[in-house]
Amino acid sequence: MHARTTTITADPNRIDAGIADVRDNVMPAVSGIDGYVGLSMLCDRSSGRCIVTTAWQNEQAMAATREAVLRMREHATEEFGAETPEVREWEIAAMHRLHPAGDDSCARVTWSRVDPATIDEVLDVFRTDLIPRMDEMPGFCSLSLMLDRQTGDNSLTAVYADRPSMDASRQRAMYIRDEFRRGLHMSAIDVAEFDLVLHHLRVPELV
Template sequence: MSAAEQAGVASAGTRAERKPPVYARTVTVHGDPEAVDDGVAFLRDRVMPAVEGLPGYVGLSMLADRGSGRCIATTSWADEAAMSETAEQLRPLRARFAQILGGPPELQTWEIAVLHRVHEAPDGACTRVTWTRTDPDRVEQVLDAYRLSLLPRLEEMAGFCSASLLVDRWEGRGAASVTYADRETLERSRTDATAVREEFAAAMGSRILEVAEFDLVLAHLRVPETA
């Protein structure tokens, strides 16, 4: 059965049982590769203590490409209201984070539609992120197919730790992340991951915008499973 066909058989009852969505704010900075460690230290020592006491906060993570200096910091929130209400409060910290890294911040907000962990990511874990665009009217179908068809295939790959799918339902944007135990298993998965990714995108009528690989340099997450 194809991904599209599996999505079509998802029952209304199954959808009703899903947990309320969690939300995320990402800050992307194309900065100086030599400043990455300073950025990690700032998130760990300054941002994390500041957000841990905020209502609705459920996690903080950072991805870094040490070769290009591209970094993505993500804060996760129990609901959309908590995310929105902290936006202005955290603006100075976002600005300082970008200043340390040496590039302008790019801010995006998302719904964490799917999150599935087999186990916690160890030190040295790496993450592959795929950005996509699909018809907003088909987002729910894509989510069903991701859970039923794609996620089990990803979980079979050596070194798999976790997978998440962030979406913007209004614009049809998606950011799918798969974390592996180390750089070696990430690299070994490339061929199979490419085949699975392209097959899924074709079945869903989605467009792959970009694929990038990062070190998972900070992961302090209490985001609940949603898959």
């Protein structure tokens, strides 16, 4: 299972127009492409940072869409009043879903880098240690790990039922995150929190 993320820094006054374009134009268009699995969209209205993720059955299906989605991406970028977006392609290495996301759901995304030679160890710790601890968090919905096996870059997304649940988890999640990174010698890149404005990423359980 693979995914493409498109990160846009939007004009905060045009975020609603951008969301509508992704929902009404991009999502119906990509849903008809072979190998499509789903789409999600994260938005931070205060900064304008938005991330659109499309999931694909395999790397070949994702690669085959690169040209097809260019015009859709350009149009969406215009609707958001944004500059050139950042596009990354990932392997969806793990997905754990305790509860489905809802319209009030929020997400915390943690970006890190690790020695590519230790990726199998990262996945083992994710399955045996991180998932059970996250399952105990009130309001926790799902946890996914996307990675680039060549660079060691990875993106960990935890979804919560609503903003109060995510806020309440912040201190505990920071402790777990720091412990996770220290144990695996991971370099911190960034952490950000978002509203989950579109939740149609139908990736099955992968653990």
